[in-house]
Amino acid sequence: MLKPKGKPQAPVRALGTMSGTSLDGVDVAVVESDGERIFGFGETAYREYTNEEREVLRRALGRWPGEPGVAEAAEVVQRAHTEVMSRFRDVEIAGFHGQTLAHEPRGRGTHQLGDGAALARALGLPVVWDFRSADVRFGGEGAPLAPFFHFACAKWIGAREPLCFLNLGGVGNLTYVDPSQPAPESEGALLAFDTGPANAPINDLMQERRGEACDRDGALAAKGDVVEGALELFLDDPFFSRMPPKSLDRNAFAEMVGLVRELSDADAAATLTGMSAAAVLRGMEHCPKPPERVLVTGGGRKNPVLMEMMAVALDCPVVPVEEAGLDGDMLEAQAFAHLAVRVARGMATSCPSTTGVRGAIGGGEISRGVAGQV
Numbered sequence: 549m550l551k552p553k554g555k556p557q558a559p560v561r562a563l564g565t566m567s568g569t570s571l572d573g574v575d576v577a578v579v580e581s582d583g584e585r586i587f588g589f590g591e592t593a594y595r596e597y598t599n600e601e602r603e604v605l606r607r608a609l610g611r612w613p614g615e616p617g618v619a620e621a622a623e624v625v626q627r628a629h630t631e632v633m634s635r636f637r638d639v640e641i642a643g644f645h646g647q648t649l650a651h652e653p654r655g656r657g658t659h660q661l662g663d664g665a666a667l668a669r670a671l672g673l674p675v676v677w678d679f680r681s682a683d684v685r686f687g688g689e690g691a692p693l694a695p696f697f698h699f700a701c702a703k704w705i706g707a708r709e710p711l712c713f714l715n716l717g718g719v720g721n722l723t724y725v726d727p728s729q730p731a732p733e734s735e736g737a738l739l740a741f742d743t744g745p746a747n748a749p750i751n752d753l754m755q756e757r758r759g760e761a762c763d764r765d766g767a768l769a770a771k772g773d774v775v776e777g778a779l780e781l782f783l784d785d786p787f788f789s790r791m792p793p794k795s796l797d798r799n800a801f802a803e804m805v806g807l808v809r810e811l812s813d814a815d816a817a818a819t820l821t822g823m824s825a826a827a828v829l830r831g832m833e834h835c836p837k838p839p840e841r842v843l844v845t846g847g848g849r850k851n852p853v854l855m856e857m858m859a860v861a862l863d864c865p866v867v868p869v870e871e872a873g874l875d876g877d878m879l880e881a882q883a884f885a886h887l888a889v890r891v892a893r894g895m896a897t898s899c900p901s902t903t904g905v906r907g908a909i910g911g912g913e914i915s916r917g918v919a920g921q922v
């Protein structure tokens with residue numbers, strides 16, 4: 549049951565999960581949170597999908613409930629999450645993001661695979677899930693949702709000046725945070741949106757040309773040159789002139805690889821990397837004030853070519869979140885732990901400046917595996 553607003557509530561140990569767009573595996577992390585503040589970070593775990601499982605998920609991408617292949621993919625998601633989450637002890641609640649298969653906030657909605665009620669029964673824990681649907685129903689983009697956690701992270705690291713969190717996964721998303729504001733839903737506290745494709749097109753190219761999962765350490769891009777003509781064509785896409793908040797489906801820019809089809813492998817890799825960097829730089833133009841630094845999370849922070857392309861164009865440091873003492877591999881899983889506590893306590897998880905939703909709302913459904921209060 550929710551407790552009356554305004555009274556400080558004790559922090560709880562919450563478990564959060566993320567199965568991201570790159571389909572590599574499930575990240576799980578513990579956060580001690582009272583929904584407003586972070587009190588500490590706990591254990592983490594990673595459960596990689598097997599090649600067979602990944603193929604099942606890949607075949608279901610872009611599909612909606614009841615469509616072919618979705619039930620099989622749901623079994624994979626459920627099994628992998630139950631397996632890795634059951635390793636954790638002494639947690640009071642879990643935030644289960646699931647696997648996004650399709651995302652059309654202005655069309656058919658948003659589809660995250662995973663049954664939170666079944667997971668709650670299997671784990672004997674209250675599970676918060678389906679975080680995005682309510683936001684979409686209320687006029688929002690349904691993404692990004694990590695910004696309310698980024699606000700808490702900014703306070704946790706003691707930031708005093710505006711800063712940005714940049715997640716470079718399959719898709720990129722940026723959160724501008726003004727830590728001088730009292731709460732994430734306060735006017736001017738946050739601005740968030742997806743920047744554009746990040747690693748997904750680079751991975752697709754590497755798969756197609758070299759049979760490799762990614763351009764490890766940007767090694768191939770480092771040998772090539774960015775082809776300006778292709779870059780300009782890419783930036784002409786109407787997505788980049790849309791005002792934030794805005795969000796993207798993983799495959800929204802799948803045709804990008806076509807823009808580099810005629811190029812050598814190295815030039816194609818360099819150009820797609822340049823496009824991901826340019827998308828971020830375009831997005832940064834929306835920041836209300838210049839950020840004091842950009843803290844980068846997600847796999848893209850491990851690509852030195854991508855990091856350098858952004859750093860040379862910006863007037864502030866662009867560094868992995870580790871420089872601020874955070875964990876760039878687990879930040880999204882941690883976000884859904886913190887958000888789960890917010891949902892359980894009746895607090896908002898998105899607001900007009902993060903998703904374009906009509907008013908600050910708390911998304912997410914709670915399934916109680918056992919009776920209990922959080």
Ligand SMILES: Nc1ncnc2c1ncn2[C@@H]1O[C@H](COP(=O)(O)OP(=O)(O)OP(=O)(O)O)[C@@H](O)[C@H]1O
Nearest residue numbers: 568569570717718719747762764765846847850851
């Ligand atoms: N050493 C590296 N060099 C280059 N790229 C890397 C490296 N390590 C990871 N990556 C890239 O990061 C990707 C994984 O990033 P991440 O785990 O943040 O994605 P995700 O969480 O699945 O995506 P999203 O945040 O969009 O849901 C890989 O697919 C790869 O493209």
Ligand SMILES: CC(=O)N[C@H]1[C@@H]2OC[C@@H](O2)[C@@H](O)[C@@H]1O[C@H](C)C(=O)O
Nearest residue numbers: 648651691692693694717719721880
């Ligand atoms: C619909 C969906 O699952 N979107 C993801 C995806 O991955 C990155 C980007 O696109 C972001 O918008 C979001 O995830 C992060 C965790 C978020 O909601 O903040």
